[in-house]
Amino acid sequence: MTDIINDEFNEEEAIIVELTDEEGNTTEFEYLDTIGYDGDEYVVLIENVEDADGVIVLKIESVDDENESYVGVDDDELVQKIYEIFKEAHADEYDFTD
Numbered sequence: 001m002t003d004i005i006n007d008e009f010n011e012e013e014a015i016i017v018e019l020t021d022e023e024g025n026t027t028e029f030e031y032l033d034t035i036g037y038d039g040d041e042y043v044v045l046i047e048n049v050e051d052a053d054g055v056i057v058l059k060i061e062s063v064d065d066e067n068e069s070y071v072g073v074d075d076d077e078l079v080q081k082i083y084e085i086f087k088e089a090h091a092d093e094y095d096f097t098d
Contacts, residue, residue, distance in 0.1 A: 015030065016030060016031070017031050029045035029048055031044075035089075037082055041059075041060040042057050042059055042082045044057055045058065055086070057082045057083060057086075059072075
């Protein structure tokens with residue numbers, strides 16, 4: 001993503017999500033929002049480190065009634081569209097810069 005979120009996150013309210021990749025590496029992310037678009041849902045996350053400089057967008061896929069998985073989105077235009085929706089919804093909460 002070309003945009004950066006410049007804001008301090010309130011750690012008391014942060015929802016932390018641990019994701020594990022195919023190689024077994026676990027990374028912590030802060031959950032920012034879930035965006036519905038074109039019949040699908042996408043999660044917007046930012047890595048849970050002090051100098052994180054961009055968000056990631058992952059598609060939510062249901063595994064069963066109680067579990068879901070997050071899948072990378074290869075379509076850059078779709079990711080940008082989801083990110084624009086996120087920015088509009090959270091314009092008062094974060095400072096977005098290019």
